[in-house]
Amino acid sequence: MRPSAPLLRVQRLSVTHAGAAHPALRDLSLEVAAGEVVLLLGPSGSGKSTLALALNGLIPQSVEAEMTGSVEVSGQDTRTTPVARLATDVSLVFQDPDAQLVTGTVLDEVAFALENLLLPASEVLARAEKALRRMGLWHRRDWNPDLLSGGGRQRLAIACALAVHPTLIVLDEPTANLDPRGVEDVYAALDDLAADAEERAIVLIEHNVDAALRFATRVIVLGRDGRVLWDGRPSAVFDEHAAELAELGVWLPRTATPRDAALPAPAGRAASIPSRTAPAAPAIAVRDLVVQKRGTTVLRVPELEIESGSFTAVIGPNGAGKTTLLQALGGVVPPPRGTVRIGDLDAGRASPRELSARVGYVFQNPEHQFIAQTVRDELAHGLRLQRIDDVEIAERVERMLDRLGLRDKADEHPFLLSGGEKRRLSVGTALIARPDVLILDEPTFGQDRRRAAELLDLLRQRQQEGATVVVVSHDPALVASYATHTVVVDDGAVRAAGPTADLVDAVRTTAPDAAAEDSAAPRTEPSPTDPYAAAPASARHWLHRLNPLATFGAVIPAMVLLVATRDLITPAVFLVLACVLVLTGARLTRRTLAALLLGVPIGVAALTVGFGVWIAPAQVADTAPVLSIGDWTLHQGALLIGLTTALRLAAILALALLGGLTTTGPDLVRSSVQQLHVPYRIGYTALAAYRFVPRFGYELAVIRAAHRVRGHGFGGRFGGQGPLARVVRGWGYIVPLLASGIRHAERVALSMDARAFGAHPTRTERRIVAWRARDTAFVVAVLLASAAVFTATFPWQPG
Numbered sequence: 092m093r094p095s096a097p098l099l100r101v102q103r104l105s106v107t108h109a110g111a112a113h114p115a116l117r118d119l120s121l122e123v124a125a126g127e128v129v130l131l132l133g134p135s136g137s138g139k140s141t142l143a144l145a146l147n148g149l150i151p152q153s154v155e156a157e158m159t160g161s162v163e164v165s166g167q168d169t170r171t172t173p174v175a176r177l178a179t180d181v182s183l184v185f186q187d188p189d190a191q192l193v194t195g196t197v198l199d200e201v202a203f204a205l206e207n208l209l210l211p212a213s214e215v216l217a218r219a220e221k222a223l224r225r226m227g228l229w230h231r232r233d234w235n236p237d238l239l240s241g242g243g244r245q246r247l248a249i250a251c252a253l254a255v256h257p258t259l260i261v262l263d264e265p266t267a268n269l270d271p272r273g274v275e276d277v278y279a280a281l282d283d284l285a286a287d288a289e290e291r292a293i294v295l296i297e298h299n300v301d302a303a304l305r306f307a308t309r310v311i312v313l314g315r316d317g318r319v320l321w322d323g324r325p326s327a328v329f330d331e332h333a334a335e336l337a338e339l340g341v342w343l344p345r346t347a348t349p350r351d352a353a354l355p356a357p358a359g360r361a362a363s364i365p366s367r368t369a370p371a372a373p374a375i376a377v378r379d380l381v382v383q384k385r386g387t388t389v390l391r392v393p394e395l396e397i398e399s400g401s402f403t404a405v406i407g408p409n410g411a412g413k414t415t416l417l418q419a420l421g422g423v424v425p426p427p428r429g430t431v432r433i434g435d436l437d438a439g440r441a442s443p444r445e446l447s448a449r450v451g452y453v454f455q456n457p458e459h460q461f462i463a464q465t466v467r468d469e470l471a472h473g474l475r476l477q478r479i480d481d482v483e484i485a486e487r488v489e490r491m492l493d494r495l496g497l498r499d500k501a502d503e504h505p506f507l508l509s510g511g512e513k514r515r516l517s518v519g520t521a522l523i524a525r526p527d528v529l530i531l532d533e534p535t536f537g538q539d540r541r542r543a544a545e546l547l548d549l550l551r552q553r554q555q556e557g558a559t560v561v562v563v564s565h566d567p568a569l570v571a572s573y574a575t576h577t578v579v580v581d582d583g584a585v586r587a588a589g590p591t592a593d594l595v596d597a598v599r600t601t602a603p604d605a606a607a608e609d610s611a612a613p614r615t616e617p618s619p620t621d622p623y624a625a626a627p628a629s630a631r632h633w634l635h636r637l638n639p640l641a642t643f644g645a646v647i648p649a650m651v652l653l654v655a656t657r658d659l660i661t662p663a664v665f666l667v668l669a670c671v672l673v674l675t676g677a678r679l680t681r682r683t684l685a686a687l688l689l690g691v692p693i694g695v696a697a698l699t700v701g702f703g704v705w706i707a708p709a710q711v712a713d714t715a716p717v718l719s720i721g722d723w724t725l726h727q728g729a730l731l732i733g734l735t736t737a738l739r740l741a742a743i744l745a746l747a748l749l750g751g752l753t754t755t756g757p758d759l760v761r762s763s764v765q766q767l768h769v770p771y772r773i774g775y776t777a778l779a780a781y782r783f784v785p786r787f788g789y790e791l792a793v794i795r796a797a798h799r800v801r802g803h804g805f806g807g808r809f810g811g812q813g814p815l816a817r818v819v820r821g822w823g824y825i826v827p828l829l830a831s832g833i834r835h836a837e838r839v840a841l842s843m844d845a846r847a848f849g850a851h852p853t854r855t856e857r858r859i860v861a862w863r864a865r866d867t868a869f870v871v872a873v874l875l876a877s878a879a880v881f882t883a884t885f886p887w888q889p890g
Contacts (some may be wrong), residue, residue: 096166098258098292099123099146104160106141106150106317115141116317119160125258128285128293130303130325133313134340134539135511139296140186141317143263144841146294147181148174153844165258175850178204182252183845186264188244190838191251193779195757197223197239198232200247201254204846206855208255215857222254226280241409242273246280251846253284260284261294266302267536270408270565278302298539300344312341340541372434374399374528374559375420380430382415390415390583397576402551402560404574404591412583413563414455414532420561421452421530423796433528443799448477451521452800453531457513458827459790460797461505466497466516469505473524473801487523494549495519506830511538518546520801522553529553531562535569547573632753634676639754639762641866645873646746652881653743659731661884662738666691668876669745677752691745695737703733756781762860771854779839783832790831794824 099122106116115138123129133139144150148169151158162169165180185191194200201219210218223229226246228239236244245265252260262281266274285293285306297303310328312321320339321328329336329344336343373396382390390412397403397420405413419426422438431438433449441449451473454460463469470491474484492498495515500508505516514536521529529550535543551573554560564570570577570591577594579587587594634642646669653662670687673679679687703725711728718725750759760774 097122097124098165099294100161100163101142101145102161102163104142104145104162105158106138106145107157108141109155109157114138114317115156116145116313119313119317119319121311121319121322123259123292123294125292126289127309128295128307129309129311130300130307131294131296131311131313132300132336132341134315135542136509137313137315138317139313140263142313143183143261143294143296145169146259146261147183147845148172148177149183149841149845153841173850174844175207175847178257178845178847178850179208179255180257181259181261181845182255182257184245184248184252184260184262184265185838185842186267187838188241188248190835191248191842192236192244192782193775193839193843195235195755195778195782196232197228197234197236197247199757200236201251202857203848204251204255206857207847207850209851209853209855212855212857215855218254218256222250225253225283226250240273240276241269242276245269245273245277249277249280249284255846258291259294260291261296263296264298265295266297266299270411271567272408274299274302274565278305282306298342300342304344312336312339314339337540340539342540371399373397374401374434375561376432377420378430380419380426382419382424382426388583390419392416392419392585395578395585395588397559397561397578399559400554400557401576402554402573403562403576403578404570405561405563405578405580406565406570407580407586411581413580415583416578416580416585417530417532417561417563418796421450421528421800422446423452423800443801444476446799447473447526447801448524449527450800451524451526451529452797453517453521453529453534454793454797455532455536456793456831457517458506458830459794460517460520460801461513461827462798462801464504465502466505466508467492467501469516470519470523473520477524491519491523494545496545506826511542514538515542515546518549522549525553525558527558529558529560531560533563533565535564535566543569632676632678634672634749634753635678636865637753637869638766638860638862638866639750639759640766640862641869642753643750643759645870646749648874649877649880650743650746652877653739653746656739657735658884659735659738661880662735662742664880664884665742665877666738666745668880669742669749673745673748673752677749679752683752691741695734695741698737698740699730699733701733702736703729706732758860761856761858762862765856765860766862772849775848776843779843780836783835783839786835787828787832791824791828794827794831798824 101119101121104116104119105114107114115136119138119142131139131142141150141156144154145158145162146164146169148162150156151170152174158170164177167177167180169177169181192200194203198219201222202215205215205218220229220232223232226249228243228247228250231239231243236247239247249262249265265281266277269277281293281295282305295303295307304325307325310321310323310325311319312328312332314320321332333343375395375397377392377395380390380392380395381388405417407413418424419431419438420433422431422433422441426439428437428439433441433446436445436449438446452460461469463472467488470488471484474487479487489498492501495518497508497512497516497519500512505513508516514534515538518531518534521531531550534546534550538546547569550560550562562569562574574591576589577587577591578585579594649665653665656662670691673687674684706726706729708724708726708729711726711732714726714728714731716724717727717730756778760778763769764771764774
């Protein structure tokens with residue numbers, strides 16, 4: 092029997108998002124007691140994620156929405172209790188692990204909320220260690236979170252939630268972005284968490300029902316209108332309502348799937364492929380493909396053929412190279428010439444117009460490939476590129492709008508659609524052109540059962556008409572039901588390829604147990620009281636032992652004065668001094684060392700010539716000529732001026748490297764907060780933004796590839812490679828890039844709010860970046876040396 096005072100009480104809750112015509116949740120009531128593990132199910136758009144945000148006060152305090160009714164957690168009203176205060180009772184784990192990372196190490200990430208809550212440093216470390224050990228991550232506590240696998244980053248997010256000791260843990264699709272290995276990784280952690288849930292409750296939103304039912308004690312199902320349809324024990328809900336759940340579009344456990352409500356029949360094998368009297372040429376043939384990124388080989392495929400008319404699934408763990416292979420097969424990122432042939436077309440030589448006519452490509456993130464202002468124009472774009480008659484374009488677009496269920500959204504901007512609608516539209520843009528080859532990266536991601544079946548039915552129908560379909564998928568049911576052939580990718584190589592029925596054993600061997608993988612990791616453990624002792628700064632690397640403010644602040648006066656110098660001696664002396672300090676006091680990789688020893692002289696020489704060429708000959712006509720080409724003469728004086736400018740820039744850069752090579756972003760933020768008293772909310776917000784900067788480069792590269800494969804900017808009046816064509820294409824990148832950046836920033840901000848960011852005017856700083864006597868000595872020494880250099884070189888300064 093449930094206790095009289097449940098941990099969670101929701102009464103007549105209705106939520107309408109800003110700008111929405113209908114409520115996401117409507118008159119919803121439920122109670123959850125300690126010890127319960129509630130699996131929350133419902134079709135896309137039923138309000139599951141909205142409810143998750145309302146349970147810790149992010150709705151309505153951080154996310155604009157109209158809310159009626161009430162939500163209480165441990166007796167606290169989430170509408171009036173600050174989110175930072177609720178963070179001690181409610182922990183929320185989001186779908187995307189990357190949107191939850193703020194700091195630079197695994198340990199700092201778990202400590203982030205605890206420090207925001209002003210817990211003593213000793214307790215912060217003790218709680219963080221306990222949570223990380225529980226999630227199997229303590230031995231990786233000094234890693235950058237970006238180095239963890241997808242499953243590892245999601246386990247880290249769970250550790251962050253667990254360390255706060257909440258009474259309610261809410262997980263919103265925690266395995267949505269993970270491969271089977273990552274799913275098992277996370278659910279092994281959740282198994283352990285659920286086994287010790289007597290003092291807390293867990294609310295889990297999850298489409299992987301079979302995995303969730305290992306520990307769920309209760310199932311709540313929401314309808315499309317955001318109301319509770321069924322609430323009870325898992326066996327009772329699935330036994331009594333399997334047919335209704337399937338009709339609603341809810342994913343079901345395999346044992347509960349009614350025969351008449353199953354996924355569409357398998358695509359068939361040879362029978363579904365147009366009959367042939369002789370083997371046809373492969374749709375895609377790969378020979379000696381090598382893909383490199385930043386000089387590192389990330390994919391090597393000596394030979395691979397994708398059979399014409401097949402439905403081929405590409406499977407493998409996160410980071411195995413599946414998307415890289417897919418992009419090479421579709422010419423999205425042009426492969427080396429002669430290595431990938433799509434029919435008779437060389438993907439390495441083909442123009443965007445040729446590729447878009449032959450291949451329909453769907454990216455993981457639909458927003459990357461949207462280029463039009465309306466849904467209707469988005470569907471029509473590829474057809475216009477092929478110069479199809481306007482009447483036929485209109486007919487095809489209208490039919491596709493109906494098939495995708497988007498007729499009432501035809502005139503809306505694609506970015507205003509829901510996540511599921513965006514996915515369907517992206518698939519529609521590939522289908523409507525009727526290409527010979529369809530390549531799709533996770534086409535059913537984020538779809539409920541019904542919409543996933545509808546999309547797969549569209550793909551199967553196109554396959555039966557003779558097209559070749561290639562999909563990346565983490566969904567074993569999709570592979571088993573639809574794939575005629577399977578390609579297994581792991582560690583940047585194709586491990587197996589052939590008919591799906593022949594690869595059951597091979598598929599199993601590609602996903603080693605995550606726990607075994609963790610146990611094989613190095614377990615060198617520094618002292619729990621000093622987790623940074625694993626990589627101390629040695630006496631040789633003395634610059635790393637200085638306060639970041641000392642290394643940056645000491646050189647700023649010299650950098651400012653160098654801007655005003657006009658002689659050769661001053662910047663040359665500072666360049667030599669800065670290089671000596673870096674070479675003797677910084678921890679340098681071989682690549683950085685080579686760049687300094689070779690790059691600095693080469694860079695100075697190149698800049699000298701470059702600046703010298705731009706000097707007007709008349710200005711230095713009284714100096715000796717060095718080179719004459721026709722009427723133009725390069726004089727010695729021009730090279731001297733160029734050398735002066737080059738040395739000045741090189742010296743300024745070298746001085747900046749003193750701090751840039753010897754400190755980290757988190758340490759710079761800590762020292763700014765501790766010594767300069769910069770408000771920590773400004774410092775740590777800047778740190779979160781800093782972590783996001785590299786993502787812009789990645790997003791831009793993907794958007795450019797997506798627009799290229801759709802032919803955007805390569806046709807029409809300003810098509811091709813000219814300056815105007817580049818401007819047209821560049822303008823088209825702005826909206827999706829900004830949308831991606833804003834969306835990611837919003838998710839990170841919500842995650843920080845949910846982890847008590849800003850709960851107090853100050854926070855616990857577990858790691859003190861102290862200002863010591865050596866820092867004062869370094870600053871004084873550098874300032875005195877700078878003054879001496881400027882004094883000594885003063886006679887050479889221009890008068």
